[in-house]
Amino acid sequence: MIQPLTEEKQFTRTPGSEGLIETQTLEVSIGPQHPSTHGVFRMDCVLDGETVVALKPVMGYLHRNHEQLAERMAWLGSMPYTDRLDYLNSMSNNWAYALAVEKLAGIKVPEHAEYLRVIMSELTRILNHSCVIGFMLQDLGAWGTPLLYAFRERERILDLFEAVSGSRMMCNYMRFGGVRVDMTSKDLAVAKNIVSRFPRFLDEFEMLLTGNEVLLARMQRIGILPKELAINASISGPMARASGVEYDVRKIDEYGVYGRLDFRVPVGNVGDVYDRYYIRVLEMRESIKILQQALHDIPAGPHVAPEVKLRNFKIPPGDGYGRIEAPKGELGFYLVSDEGGKQPYRYHVRPPSFINLTTLEDMCLGHKVADVVIILGSIDIVLGEVDR
Amino acid sequence: MGFIGKGLLDGMVVTARNFVGSYFDKERLVTVQYPEERVQTPENSRTFPFLVYDDNKNPVDTMRCVACKICETECPPQCIYIVMDRDEKGKPRQRPKVFDIDTSVCMQCQICVEVCPFDAIKMDNDYEKSRYGRFDELVEHLPDLLKSNEYYGRIKPTEATVVDAKLKAEKEKKAKKAAPAGAKPPTGSKS
Amino acid sequence: MAIPILFVLSVFLGIFAYTTLVERKALGRIQNRFGPNRVGRWGILQPIADGLKLLIKEDIVPRRADQFVHFLAPVIAVIPSILLFSVVPVGTRLVPVDLNIGILFAFAVSTVSVLALFMGGWASRNKFSLLGAMRAVAQVVSYEVPMVLAAVAVVMAVGSLSTLRIARAQSGGILNVTNWFVFRPWGFVGFVLFTIGAMAESARTPFDIPEAESEIIAGYHTEYSGFKFALFQMGEYLASIAMAGITVTMFLGGYNGPGSGPGWVGGLISMFWFFIKLAFMIVLNIWIRGTWPRVRVDQLLGFAWKVLLPMSIANIVAVGMWHYLTFRPLAWVATTLWLVLWFVTLSKLAATENVAPRTYRYAS
């Protein structure tokens, strides 16, 4: 928390260079309109020269009343709204919500649909991770080159999403008990093609970035998140794994058909921005492995459980929590159904970006303004999910 | 690791490769020059809903919508507004007098299409719907929304074939029962 | 006198305009997109369209800004950049002004440009602008020193500060090529040092810290719009082109090349070579801009003081060695060894434990 700056607090010493000169602090409000806050997000920074001595994240500019909206409409009505949570990864958001509802209603999902969900969600993961690295490099001042390379590959995935679900980003693809549309054999071939060419892109991407000395100097030992803090602050996803926490919902819950697929979970040691960057690269490579298996093993069958009704879908009273390993971390939906069962009585989202964002000040203190933006970039927030 | 600066030079090799590649490799230069060239949208692609009618000569009478208001209730952002048409005596005519879709609110989720029992509302794939105004001009009224079944068949051939077959089967079933059509709306067939 | 000055004003302003276009096109291609291609064929009229657009744009001055300084800053940004061209020998028959202190004049003038950045940043009364101004001042002050020292090496070798004399000293040899200073050990090191310094001085990526878009919006020109903004851009581009010209003159043989000579024909050929080399430097700048991320301000200063400064001093010593070891092969070996030794030592010293390759494990 930043106290309002009083007369006595005006002068500080720069951490690190203990008290060479007493300097005046400068309060800078980075955001809500700023090129690298990834949306309408504000950081109230207190700077000493260039060094951050206090930082307060201010959220809520994109608050859309998501949870309350969901509580006044039918279960299915929230599905398109979950697209808009983390608008880069609508597929995995859909899955998390569908999973929660299926748990609550006791719906069994057909095998074929489970594989389709895995394919879509892993495609979403590589899409998200490559774009996040691109955004991060944009914050690092790489003039958009890595970002546009990532977008070039993302384009192919989005084309596939459009061909399958009808929309590029707001897919609204999953339904309770399966998915809305089946993938045709043509779509599967496209997916296979994407998966087979993605490693080549990753190699090029890494050649551009991983060894780059400027990037190493900018990223390593910046914004370290200690393992204990990561656990205490309930950090999840690549960020937690970069700090050395071995936590992946795909391995713990083995939801869907992840139990059957062979993949590894990369874990970092230091927990700095570079680890968060590289863990994402490694995760993309693992996702490719998952995709290859899923596309190979996908069985025939119905794409949606036939007993699930679209209209008048009711759930017996009870509560349930469904969670998945979204690209950004553990995305969970907590739902309560009461007597009527036509709509959720309580609907709560556990948004990974929001919870990962809470440690922002701890990571930024003592670093420079230039580091703040890449630390924020490495958290990988989407304001739609932070503010809901 | 090689020498200091190798990573920097590697990066420059990559960008040079992309620079040259963008002149020769279609895979690298994915940009489309929009007004001149257009990407073929996939069949499933969706933008805003429209209402299907069967007979080109008489769109209003042959529209499939019966103003049952299911889509109005199910629409998550509640962008649909329907008023049922009534004749002079106030008897419902089973077709909408007003059918408005506020496209500034519509989020193109396709739920109205899924819940419609009459296959009356379908998703368009026309993405060039810019307007000058922000409010009234973005509301689509019944005349704008009505589009023929041929149009539907043209933009979404696979889906339309299935729908047509289904409707035809229903019609034949009804004909077998030999019940008079009466006030029932005419069901679609490929006319 | 008048004709060369007219030449400088027209040709280099034209080069500036089309550098912006080439930069946008090249960055576009590097990033797998087209770049501007709508205004005229291949976007050939884009600079004119940009200029018109900036001219007719509303000029917004913040209410609390220091009106006078705010107005003066963009003007001051352009003047030194244009003055810089006056000492760049474009061809054997075309030097705008042959000052006997040419290089010194160039440095003196280019330091003035930092005032513009400071004035613009300070007068805007914007905290981001202020940060940008502070960064600009720190950066330019630090990079001046290694840059001047890198130039001192050349001055020592030639024995004159005049840019024309420096260019002349690099003529001769096989095809007028082998005598370029860049083909000497000390010259190559000096070229690299000077190029880095010039990039930092004109705030080009990866040293575009004063206007780091992702960090401090647009730095010192956050609060500028319309033609004042255009003037800032113009000053920056002109300075970077002029610095490229000076680099060419000092290290890449200036106007020398196969066929250049004192006659009319030779003069035209020499101009051709000069502009080819200038284009090479500009393209190198653009290429680097499209590839590398930006360094951080403290890393930049550390790099200037801890790596570039010792290296440029070592380079001066190398020139001394070159001068006194008249037996050329020995001079080659000795200076190369000396410089490599310094490079290795400095890179060892500069490489801290912070930057190291990492290994990753997989969760059990």
Place this chain on the structure above:
Amino acid sequence: METIFWILSAITVLGALFAIMLRNLVHCVLSLILFFLGIAGHYFLLRADFLGAVQILIYVGAVAVLMLFAIMLTRHVTGDEGPREVLGGKWWAGMGTAIIIAGLLWAIIRKDQLAQILPAGGAQTSMVEIGKAMVTDWVVPFEAMAVLLTAALIGAVVIALEEVIRRR
């Protein structure tokens, strides 16, 4: 030439006056820079190119920028103008200084010393001559200056270090 001289002189004097009379510290430094530039112009007018360039390089490029830097590390960098008394009430000190300088100048001009210092047609200085003079005739003062500056540098570092140690 005459006109240029008068214009330059006006700029120089105005710059100097503004440097002490303006209220805003940054404005003062900017005026000081104007003054430095005016002096450099005078050097160029006297055909002392080298001195002129060095004047700009050192005074504008280094000294003034360091001043700006120092200002930016203090309060009021965002431009809050506080009241500032020009001479701190000690107007008599200023008057005294002015009288002394005027007297000296008068004495110099009256004795016609300037003509002896400057050869007719301006000083044809070149880099080479200055360099030669520095390492032949004036080598002892030159080295003495170098030692003095080095001592000052080391002294500054020592003072700063002491400060750091004391703070700890």
